[in-house]
Structures are given as C-alpha cells and as structure tokens.
Amino acid sequence: MTLIDGKAISEQIKQEIAAEVAAIVAAGGKRPHLAAILVGHDGGSETYVANKVKACQVCGFTSTLIRYEADVTEEELLAGVRRLNDDADVDGFIVQLPLPRHISEQKVIETIDYRKDVDGFHPINVGRMVIGLPCYVSATPNGILELLKRYNIATSGKKCVVLGRSNIVGKPMATLMMQKACPGDATVTVCHSRSADLVGECRKADILIAAMGQPNFVKADMVKEGAVVIDVGTTRVPDASRKSGFKLTGDVLFDEVAPRCSFITPVPGGVGPMTIVSLMKNTLLAGKKAIYP
C-alpha cells in the first residue's frame, strides 16, 4: 500500500509555482494577485482562508483578504464582488463558502467575473470544463487529477466510482474522469444517497473517490483488494482529547480500508492541501491571462 502524500506533492507544486512567479517578476511581469472574501467567523472558513493566504505567500503571490461581518447584506456583498471584478490589479478572487443563509451563494457566484473565477464555480467555467474547453477547473477535482498524475496511477478503462454528486466535487470529478485525457478515459459511476446498490458498485471500483461528507462511511468490505481510494471528506468530528476540540475526519475508515488499497489518501494531508494548491495554479493562470485574455 502506498500512502498518497498530498502534503508533500502540494509543497513541491508550490515551489514550482514560486519559481515561475520569480521568473515572471524578474522579467518585469506582474506578480499574480489573489483576493479572498470572507464573511463571518466560521472556524472552518477562517482556517481555509488563512491557509490560502499562507499558500499565496509561499507562491510569491500578492494576496488580499476582505472581511465582512455575518450580517452583511447581499447587496453589500455583491457590490464588493463587483469592486473586485473591476480592480485591474486583482487577477483572481474567491468568496469563501458557505455564506450566511440570507445570502444567495448562486447569485454571488454568478456575479463574479468568470475570467477571475479561480474557484471555477461560475456556470461558464463549469460548462467549458464539461465541453473540454480551457477554463478554471474547480480546485478539489483538479487536485485529485494532479495526485493521480504524479503517482502514475492508470485510469484509462478502469472503473471509477464517485460517491457524491455535489456541484463542487462529485459532478466535476465524474466529468473529468470520463474525459478523453490522461488522467481520464475511465468508466465512471456516480453513486449518492438514492443509489440502490452503492455498496455493490464500490466493491467493483478500481478507483474509489469518496466525497459524501459522511465520516468513516467507506468500510473495508466496500473496497476491492488493490483499489485506489481517494478520500475527499473533511468533517470536523468533536474530539475532547484534542486542543482544537475536533478531529478532521474523512469519508473513509482509514485504518480498516488502507491495508486493502494499492494507493490511498490520508485525511488530513491528502486531498486537502491539493485543493489549495489547485487554487494557486488557477491564480497563476489568471495572472498570466492564460485562459482568458
């Protein structure tokens, strides 16, 4: 069994990005600039955004953090989005989700200029991804593709089962795994809460990608001997023995499942760091105007 070290790969990619940024700046080019909007003080969101800002520093990007209190009105937030759309120095930006319930996430996402939508959530980027056109691919699926690539994991013709059909992970992951590309060319099955034979599908998977957000959902008897298991889950499960008061828990019961796998990602240190590094890669593309002029 090989443990897929997302942390190490992500550090390596950040160094690659930093080297490219140094070369761009040395040649008189513009330093890429990522802005992030954070609404409220949710613990998870605070951590994610802090990690993104830290990653920007490592990559040599300029970063800007814009905060709103949780009672910001939708109109104020949309005005903030429009300001970033119009700010020529900002190459790309994100609005950290989830947002307070009185704000429409979809409206916020659609207000972001798709040319700066480095999260890849805007319908134009989603559509272009599905069609196979250059675009900002959403961060988590792209990070998983990068892991498969760097570990030389064969995907062509394999049976890939994706657990979960979210817009952010499940659906784009399925699309990317079936595309004519490498990684890609897999036979892809998407299972979800309504699937009658979820366990049976999982047992046949050569590559199992768990993105349901249900801690320890995938047990050993759901995994074929020699399978590749990618765990996208990052639920904060209360744990009094820890200083933070919680334990970041994946969708896979790791200790039980790992011995059956050819490759497996841990939580934390697997997909999580790759998600942030994918955002960095999109920001570099935005800085270079590589996708949209």
Next chain:
Amino acid sequence: MTLIDGKAISEQIKQEIAAEVAAIVAAGGKRPHLAAILVGHDGGSETYVANKVKACQVCGFTSTLIRYEADVTEEELLAGVRRLNDDADVDGFIVQLPLPRHISEQKVIETIDYRKDVDGFHPINVGRMVIGLPCYVSATPNGILELLKRYNIATSGKKCVVLGRSNIVGKPMATLMMQKACPGDATVTVCHSRSADLVGECRKADILIAAMGQPNFVKADMVKEGAVVIDVGTTRVPDASRKSGFKLTGDVLFDEVAPRCSFITPVPGGVGPMTIVSLMKNTLLAGKKAIYP
C-alpha cells in the same frame, strides 16, 4: 414489452405547444420565432432542418431558414449568427451541425447569444444545466427525460448505463439522470470506447441509454431481462432495397433485444421525434422569455 412511441408522444406535445401558442397570440402576445442556419446540402442535415421547419408550422411558430453554401467563410457565418443575435424578432435559433471542416463549430456555438441558444450547446447553458439552474437543456437528453416521464418509468435509485460520452448526448444525459429530480436520482455509469468492462456494466443496467453511433452495437446478451432500453443511434446504413438508399439504424439490435425489455424505443420513431419536439419546447420558453429575461 412496451414499445415507447416517441412519434405519438411528440405529436401530442406539439399539439400542447400549439394550444399554448394560440392562447398567447389570442392574448396579444408574440408568436415564437425559431430561425435555423443550414450550411451546405448534406442529406441528413437537410432532412433534420426540414423536419424542424415542419414542426414549427405544427406548433404555430414563425420559422426562418437561412442557407449558406458549403464554401461560406467562417467570418461570413459568424456575421450571420451575430445578425440573428441582434434580430429582436428571432426568439431562438440553431446552427445545424455538422459544419464544413474549415469552420470551427465551437466558435460558432460560442458566438450564439446564450439567451437564444435553444439547442443548449453554449457553455453557459451547459454549465447551468450541470449546476441545476434554469437553462435550455439540450434537445436529445431532454426528449429522453420526457419519454421516461410520460411512460412513468421509475428512475430513482436505478442503475442507468449511458453508452457514449459526447457533449451533445452522453455527458448531459448522465448529468440529468443523476440529478436530484424526477426523472433523475439514478446511479449513473458512463461507458465509452475505452471502457474495459462495457458489456458487464450493460448487463447490470436497469436503464440502458445507447448513444455511441454504432449501428446494432447492443446485442441481447448485453441487456438484463426487464431493462428499459433507449436507443439514441441514428446511423444511415446503406440499403439498396430502399428508395432513399439507406436505412436509419439504431445502436440497438432491436429484434433481438426487444423481447428482453420492459420498455424500448424503436429507430426511427423513438428518440428522434422527441429531439425535435424538445427544440420546440425550448423555442416556446425563448418566446415567453421564461429562462432569460
């Protein structure tokens, strides 16, 4: 075994549309107007466009056919598209595919104003469909959903296998069948030319949707007893015994497969007429400005 009569259903829907158009016009509203651009004189394309024009008449739509010779330049064609974008009387329009090789289909599709893109091929409509937002859903998958609905075929939790991963049928079909909706909520598997165990997957399908464009590809031993089989194939296979010189042939070896099915679509008279009627439904939506203001 129940034969799914796409022809009868499509006639019925056209009557429903015609009644709604009559009511709109009686109330002083505008008659929906579909325009079609046809390049060259390909036999299949001529037939498709003629059928679309005919369907417009039945539905009470205004229709306009704009022809270009096969040697039209890309720039001339794009100028024609822009004229239709700007023509306030045209509610929606299509450019019949395929186009001659010297013209970029993707560029043409992206030049169409997404608010008039009743084929649903523009990245914005594709992205919105994937996310689950109101949009023009592409015609063939939408027609298949309509057949499933009108025949009360249960899809929730069922195993649905889609053969083919095209942008026009396979990918959107898979997305729609997995969405939280009715029809939908199926466990969806997409198989294609690279799939290692395509036959094995087909044999487990409760609903099999064949969209590979390979005549008679699906044999009886690939179909589970009691399965629902939807045949999207429409290949013109040479047949000297026919006046037309060809026989429209599906992806399913009908005579052999039909006895095993609970429901099956014939070719012709199954999915084909539903595709045209879906275009009519999108045109009605466009005329009413129901999706985009």
